[in-house]
Amino acid sequence: MACPSLLVAIRRGLRALRIWRAVLTLIIFVWWDARHWTYPGGCTSERRQARQTIRARWLTTELLQLGSAFIKLGQLLSARPDVLPVQWVSELADLQDKVPAFSFEQAQILLEQELGDRCAEIIDLDDQPLAAASLAQVHRASLRSGRQVVLKIQRPRLERLFRLDLQIMQQVAAVLQRHPKWGRGRDWVGIAQECRRVLLRELDFRVEAQYAARFRQQFLDDSRIRVPAVVWELSTRRVLCLDYLPGIKVNDLDALLKAGIDPSAVAELGAASYLQQLVRFGFFHADPHPGNLAVAPDGALIYYDFGMMGLLSDSLRRRLGSMIRAAAARDAAALVEELQAAGLIAYGIDVGPVRRLVRVMFQDALTPPFSANVIEKLSGDLYELVYGQPFRLPVELIFVMRALSTFEGVGRSLDSGFSLMAIAKPYLLPLMTSSGSGPNDLFNELGRQVGAIGSRAAALPRRLDESLERLEQGDLQLQIRMGESDRQLRRMISVQKALGQSVLLGSLGIAAALLGASSRPIWAVLPLVAALPVGFGWFKLQIKLGRESRMDHLSSQSR
Template identity: 80%
Template structure:
């Protein structure tokens, strides 16, 4: 029997690889089709394009769910890359929840015995029906001999071998995309695939999740209104995670909370305050706060579940965030753009004029009182639109921050329609506005740095004046005037002219091919058809360039 299974294994791998490649080819065909203006009945209006994009994003979500565990996690990781995918796709993938059927109870028992050995004797009561099932594992409630109530997160059998095959095919797909002259431009698909491989393989090791849970619990040990389950280390391994059982009411079940005598508005404030503590004070935060991972205890305390996806802000990024908050609070778009460049959010060699203008508009719209209830959601949406196809490279940590805050903002509004995350955030952001949040001397250090920069510039003024006067005397001084809007319009006009010229040329070649095809020597029609191929490729590239320019201009007009 084992020999038959080993003989069938290569065939199963081949079938699995073909299934993945079929989905990739269909997706690329959809993207090509959507890029053609003639495929839209009545013309490609922004509304029709957005509707088509939503359809494709939903199709991709369904495909990832059907492909299974690795691709569900891949979709969740891609939802943190708005510089790679359009904003509509990012929003759809961010809601990707891996609810899959549970595997049989006897397989769960067999894996427990394999992983724990004699330690299984500590478990005296294991529920047959799981509390929940996902793509990586399912959770069973149990009792220990000591009377302690726990939950056991048990990994799906044979998951690692399937993961490795899927990740291998992902690497192949990334290599193909990278070699394409259009899709590979400006994006390192191979590096993205390698990063996904590293993250996904780490998520298979439940010992890392146990460390995350323990660290997260340590942050809130003195907070009576926050509950984090403790780890039972002696019953936790690479494929089994044992945590304390903390029952609660699902956080978005508003009616159940009211029946239990719990104020939903107070729960929203507790959650918002705990999130701001995670970001500002600790730099280690829960990156997936959807309602399935949050509950409310009988006394109104907030309970966190599932620590597989956590975010961490480096000390350097936290300092930069403090500087960004100060710049945003003072509405200084130039300083904010400068800090974003220093943090690596914006490429250092790009024209920051259009970027500064868009940032100024975002600050005016998002940070002008009275604040809208969904200010974080709106700000993250503007940011996602801004970074797609542009010289922005948002750090993954910042994307997780924005997504976590916007997700919790939605949870807060479901609990209390008047919930405002910005209002609750004010006391937590004040330390960042006055310092970087890491010490009382930071404000003086910052002032000293600015005075030093100002003095160095002042010292250099006489030398620069002398050089400018010398060039003026020699007739070498040139005055360059750059008008960002006019410059962009001029480039679009030139591109449009080239497109029109190539369209006329294509039409002429088509007429020539038709005339030659109807003549006594129809094979001569191949000559104009062959000449039309490179002209057509150039025309397609111009159309892509025109669409990119139109997307940036439409973003600017909507901000106005």
């Protein structure tokens, strides 16, 4: 009895070592890439971006090799541009969990375990899966009633491996959180806990069945949007049975044209359906890669895979209306206030740089005439804005923008006149009212703002009188902020210290070489020992200078 337990313990240990090896390799890469002297020919933004792209591809490959839980982790992290650089987010966004299928015999065994006598309802099960992913694979089947269905069958022994991997993820998150630099401003433990909650929920196909039924209910009256119905009597925790709805992949442009379907109309329909999900229902598909979208022969849009769904609260939807009003008015200060009220920007920080970056976004992405890839540009600006800053973007908003970008790209590929902003207008107008429920609310909001302006105007003479009185009494102080000059001065001091330490390190190295060549080479140890604290201080200064260089680069982009 001890042998199986020992084998399990060995497998768990080897799995933990494999994961920690990947984590430590990633940490070494991050440390190495932050050093300016590791870039031959000097550290430029182009060289840094090129290396970041290489690292992001390496991380994607590692996640694929680590298996199901880490593939899903990568997909979730692709919606966190506040904790990962832009190149990493873009690469992980393309992470598709296509893995080899497991055997048909295993699929039959699991069906029998889950369905029992109900397996008799399935009279024709294809032995070749339609698709295979990290969590499950899909087989087409026929029921005794003649109904054509698909069966989503979970991979064998998946939950046990998931729980082990998630436990190790928690340990990695705890280590990162304790680090003085990487843990600052980022809740790695909270992210790991959220990933655990989402991934374990996705293992329960009964939850996905409820999501699919709710999503289908939203579009029952719209013949242009089709969602497969759930066969409840053949759905369990590890098996999901849905109607079979075949179609052409949404990004297969040649097949769409051959079938006489206008891809631009498909892109318009998809973008409109997503806006409807966001504005009208607040419940939307959150895994919008082209593999989960198809087009029926009559041009209707078909949705698949409902494991990841997003939900926007009523309060956030109302806050979105205020954000859209501020963006339409190009009021950067008001938009920043709304972002703070929504919890997307931390309070108690200097919002000046944030306001400048928002103005850049207004100028580049939201200035008519709108460019064809407005969502792609807006997403890029948004990712640049939030990384390393006190932002907390809702994951749901990232998935929505990614979905709209997918349809924007399809429409742009065949129709140069395709405009997502024109499609969005009728859906954004309801949000521009205070509650999104009627046009009268807009007038109520305008009345409230006029009243607020009137109150401020009425109080203006009193405030002027108080300020003049304080000025006469000498109580009024003028505080001048010299943040930019102070930062440059601190950087000059750091550079001077680094230069002095470099000279000292060079001198100690020369002394060690001379003593090593003398008749008593043992004395060469002394300058080497003395060089250790100097070298440690030099490395800390390089880290500090690298961080200040990134801040200067960000500030220069915002001007």
